[in-house]
Amino acid sequence: MHYTAADTWINDPNGLVYADGVYHLFFQNNPYGTDHSNMSWGHAVSPDLVHWRDRPVAILCDANEQIFSGSAVVDHGNTSGLGEPGTAPLVAVYTSHHTDKSPTPGIEAQSLAYSLDGGETWRKYAGNPVLDRGSAEFRDPKVFRYSAPSGAYWVMVAVEAVERKVVLYRSDNLIEWTYLSEFTSTAPVGRIWECPDLFPLPVDGDPGNTKWVLIVNVTYEEGRGGTAGLFFVGDFDGVAFTALGGRGSTGRQPEWELLDYGRDFYATVSFNDVPDGRRVLVGWMSNWDYARILPTSPWRGAMALPREASLHTVDGRIVLRQRVVAGLEPGGASRSVGRTDIPAGTHPLGLAWGSGPCLIEATFDGGTSAEFGILLRQGGAEATRIGYDAERACLVVDRRASASTDLGPSFPSRETAPVELDGGSLELQIYLDASSVEVFAQGGRVTVTDLIFPDASSTGVALYSEGGAAQLTGLTLTPLEDTPVERAAESLRAEDGRAFSRSRASA
Template sequence: MSSSVDAALPAPAPAATEALRPAVHYTARDTWLNDPNGLVYWGGQYHLFYQNNPHGNVWGNMSWGHATSRDLLHWTEHPVAIACDDAEDIFSGSVVVDHGNTSGFGTPEEPALVAVYTSAFKAGSGHAGTQAQSLAYSTDSGMTWTKYAANPVLTRNSAHFRDPKVFRYEGASGAYWVMAAVEAQEQKVLFYKSHDLKAWEFLSDFGAGGPHLGRPGMVKWECPDLFPLPVDGDPAAVKWVLIVNVNPGGVAGGSGGQYFMGEFDGVRFRSDSPVEEPSWLDWGRDCYASVSFSNAPDNRRIIIGWMNNWDYANALPTHPWRSAMTLARELRLTTAGGSARLVQRPILPAAGERPTADAAQVRTGPFALDGSGVDLPDAVRGQAQVMEAEILPGPAGQVAFHLLGTEDGSGGTVLSYDAATRQLVLDRRNSGNTGFHPQFPSVEAAPLELEDGVLRLLIVVDHCSVEVFAQGGLVVLTDLVFPGPESFRNRLAATGGPATVRALTITSHS
């Protein structure tokens, strides 16, 4: 499975929906989780902290859960890292390795991990009704945490000031810590700097400052992240990427992740595009609060998102666990269509790094595809399927993967490319259990251009989710699905004319 339980934790309760628990995505053993936060690499392990209700499987009692992994696929869950108390809930934030011991919480030889998190203050706390930024530190590689006695370290006396993402900046303006946080309902990212992680100075802000993109409702900006990436691997051609998650207002409805590209000089972020014209991290319904790991090896930029949507998050039909994380995704910038574009590639087991028993693989060469279609390997409980395809749609009106359908061909999730509209479409209206919430049945669509007539897809099907990476990760779609036990059939077919499958590889992972 995707996670194991630390020996210090009690045995999990019997799970009524274990068949839906993913194989290579993180889930908590028997509680609620939402936004990933505090992502950091340290001590040879990736640390995933996340919003967690230690006492139930719906949102509440916000604390930081904790899990670790060496491969970003198989996780060990640990006891709650930073717990809520009578004074505060522990909302989202970030963790940095304080290599220079700027905070004084560790030593230069043994640096502390420092968590910068949002205190959501409760009645009687002295800061009731406000959200402010606080610190906690760990000197035992993230296993135990101490809250800083002088918290909060930064406040605006605001009810919606949250989600600090901190990184070390070194450039023309100097060397210091930078924090990106949000005034959520003002739709602004605010930047601050600090030399010791304790005293913060305002730098600038970036945002819409009003009704966003013409969509109805109060759009909140949340969970920002700012980082540089080289274009096409060229260290002399660097762009800065600012991720801003929104809820509501996502491209597919409800929660979603947007990003801007531009320049950051250590003080101000300047976007290459108007704030009203963001790009989308994911065109599906179920990728939110994506943020990146700090201190990752080889300066890799790796993100994880919450695989859910606030429209129906508390109603997901799983018990006792509820909600999962997306796969970890490595980000790069590549030139496409004359401009820099963000690409996402899921981190999956390499063929030489897994035991033979851990994977079953099917490869096929070129073949013609028509309306009769071809059967693909069935889904198997306890395993995720990775499907990689290169298809020449040609005159075909539509090429479609029918995923997790029933034996008689009814139901299932349909991923299709429509040549007329040049769209990639993910339809989960007949994917299984869709009646638990009226907003769950949906069809998602993303614009997609072929490359020399070729459709390239990487599809990860893992029990309760479908993640699609098209054209090398230029277009991404993520949706939850809840198929019944009889839904395990997979097929590929073309309608409106013949197509050619140039290559197809299907690999199973546990």
């Protein structure tokens, strides 16, 4: 159900683009093994964001550069001149992380690669890099086509990571870039900013009322939770982005909010050119605090389920909602539980479920309970607790008893996310897989994504309530088709086993 590589390391999604009926997912990849090094762009394709097929490594690192994060566009007008008659090139804009063997060791600059056969093979542009600030922390370009009254042009959104600022550039041809502006928050959050994205969305489905969403992924100070994604809602005039909230603003709009309140939704970016103007997000389902020691084999690293984002007005402010894209198929008959009282205590449901993927849709009435919810993958002392803390008005995902192995001090965690009940009711959609849980509350108004690694024997499902009684209004558990990735007949690991060192924690 979740995309993983066959037998290599993956992290950030890169180059997300829809072209000629195909969704292209590129990603940070070590084509030589399962450790974090030799960064290159791996590649997978899908007709529907559900069924994936591996393709060969797209852009391979070499002695002079590692291929860090970036984006891809279809250059329909061949503005770059990299296409051929009748063939619009796919152009990847990526960060060249220059190695010690490069003429500019340690510098990060933006470079191009292009494909004339639908993404199957790639050539690096001979004039790389195309944008160099002389910085060691200038990375992760997201490029898109912007239409202005005076004409269309390309916009690049990148970061100066340590300075915690987004920098914007424009170009007519993807090769020559001109500085536009920069953006940072009034109270910068995190220690490092990475993997930005900027895109428009209609508010409440009204194309006459469009706002822009700026996503920034952050690495926190040590002991603060590792990594996370956040977003700003505001306006973009083709030159600068301005957030609605922040210092000096009025109203209820916060300057920024978390994109997901879990520990494992990072480096999130969106697809370019999705049909019907939809905005689909993909995040790396891991956290730099423990990504290197996760107990998976022969692969390491996975993507969260693709999500469609939308903006809505709620209680005088604009909120971002996320829903898993349509297309996941039932893998068996659904099982339902009707209205059920939940007195104080833990109450098994008799819906024991194995490690296969499933969707759990549940609605609760809070009643007099101080905290209520559901326990998943329960067995012995193990369980993942998903519930609602009525006193603090927050969704709770507690995985402190969710792993059967030691994954370090930051893995056992209790996530909380502010959520208001609707008429006393809590609505949950829970996508449960062998080693992950993705929780969507109140129609996707709040999401929590966490990895879990319970013992295979922990298969129970139970309801719980504390400090009073609650009620389950209804619950449906639907097995989901596993949709394994279509792998090549042989491993897609690169044949050349040379290793190139990597000098920072994340891309």
